[in-house]
Structures are given as C-alpha cells and as structure tokens.
Amino acid sequence: MSPGTTSLSEAQIAQFQTQGYLALNSLVALEEIARMRTMYDGLFETKAGRDVGDHFDLAGADEEGAPAVLQQILNPSRYAPAFGELACVQSALRIATQLLGPETEAQGNHAILKPAGMGVATPWHQDEAYWEPELQYNALSVWIPLQDATLENGCMHFIPGSHRGEVLPHHPINHDPRVHGLEVDNAPDESRAVACPLPAGGATFHLARTFHYAGENKTDQPRRAYIMMFGTPPQPGNKGRRFPWLEARQTARDARADQFAKQ
Numbered sequence: 001m002s003p004g005t006t007s008l009s010e011a012q013i014a015q016f017q018t019q020g021y022l023a024l025n026s027l028v029a030l031e032e033i034a035r036m037r038t039m040y041d042g043l044f045e046t047k048a049g050r051d052v053g054d055h056f057d058l059a060g061a062d063e064e065g066a067p068a069v070l071q072q073i074l075n076p077s078r079y080a081p082a083f084g085e086l087a088c089v090q091s092a093l094r095i096a097t098q099l100l101g102p103e104t105e106a107q108g109n110h111a112i113l114k115p116a117g118m119g120v121a122t123p124w125h126q127d128e129a130y131w132e133p134e135l136q137y138n139a140l141s142v143w144i145p146l147q148d149a150t151l152e153n154g155c156m157h158f159i160p161g162s163h164r165g166e167v168l169p170h171h172p173i174n175h176d177p178r179v180h181g182l183e184v185d186n187a188p189d190e191s192r193a194v195a196c197p198l199p200a201g202g203a204t205f206h207l208a209r210t211f212h213y214a215g216e217n218k219t220d221q222p223r224r225a226y227i228m229m230f231g232t233p234p235q236p237g238n239k240g241r242r243f244p245w246l247e248a249r250q251t252a253r254d255a256r257a258d259q260f261a262k263q
C-alpha cells in the first residue's frame, strides 16, 4: 500500500499561501479509494438523504424523476458513517491544520457525481458564496476524485491568487432561483486558470475564496468526487454582509429540508 502524504513541506505551505490551492498526487491509499467508491455508489443508487434535502441536483431544477446532471449529496458520512473513519480523514486533517492553524476541525463533507456522458460543468465560483454571510471563515476544501481526474472527465481548475479578494457577486446557475448551484456573475479570465488533473489517490486543497471550476464529464464513465471541509471555528466578523443570491434562492432541496425540519 502506498502511504499518502501526511505532512507538507515548507515549500508546499508557501505555495498554498501564495496561490490559494495545492495539488497532491498522493493523499489516499488506493485500497481506501476502492472502499470509498463502493460506499459512494451505494449512496447515489439509493439517493441517500433525498427526503431531508441532502440529495439534489446541483445544476438543475431538481424535479422528482428528472435526470440529474450534477448530483450532490450533503454529509454522506451521515448516511455511511464509515466515511468518517477513513485514514484519509486524519491525513487531510493534519495537512489542513498545517495550513490553517491548531484550531482546525472537520466541518462537513459532500459528494458530487457527474454521470457518464451527461455531467455538466461546475461553473466558476467561490465556496464562501454558499455560506453564512455574517461570519468570517478560515477554511478549505479537500477535493478527492475516486478515479483519475482528467481534462475529459471534469478535473478541478483554479485561479492562482484569487483567494486574496472579496467574495464577488454570484447567481444561481442559469439564473434559475430553483437551482442550488452558484456561479460568479463575472467569470474570471480563464487564461489565468490552472488545470489540476490528478491520479486516483490524489487530492486538491483550496481556500474558501479561491476561484475554481470543474469541467463537464465527456467520458463514458461517472466522475466521482468526495469533498471534505476543514476550518477553524467561524467568527462573527462580517456583520451586515449580505449575499442576495442566497436570499433569492427557492430550491426544492430547501423545501424538502424545511418540510423535514417541521416534522
């Protein structure tokens, strides 16, 4: 078994601080990737968490029975607790702690599936645009493909240095308030983008404000990605900040979550 990376060099830490992202070719042992794939496929086959709003189509109106072009499950570890016990969770936590500081903790996970032949692109966005606007974040996401990630199946792309700016205005994909997924209003200059193809077992780390994008899946195989979030506890530091794109959103996912909360 190939032991994955569990600590970063000074040069890697400096690179992350300058660029806002870092790609590692080896974080997860291949045996663990195989176990994750089995659990992952089981969750999507059963649409785990759909009744509580945790399974939905990130890029479509998410109507019952419609083919989902960008399926997401929030908190897969709630439905398959073994996700929380993986060795790569501890490896990623150690690395995230090196990058964000000693208070760093796990802050959730999600899964994004781009089905074979029909998985659409994840448009340019900043993750912080999805979060509570009045809080201040010191957080990153770890993106783990469960097969090779290539230009053809939708690997990640980043804009180096974009983590230093503010959160820019976003809107729901296709300007459809029924869509959960967000897209920045003015796409960054793509000539500055860096594509990060990865072998299975690799991962990318990116900060809350780093602009990123993942292409469509043009292959005849699903593109599976598992994402873990880590951060120090969010602080009340952005009082009065508003994200109008969240206030206007009316998704079927939110309706299912609200319905469940009322039961």
Ligand code: NI
Pocket (backbone or CB within 6 Å): 125, 126, 127, 212
């Ligand atoms: Ni993102």
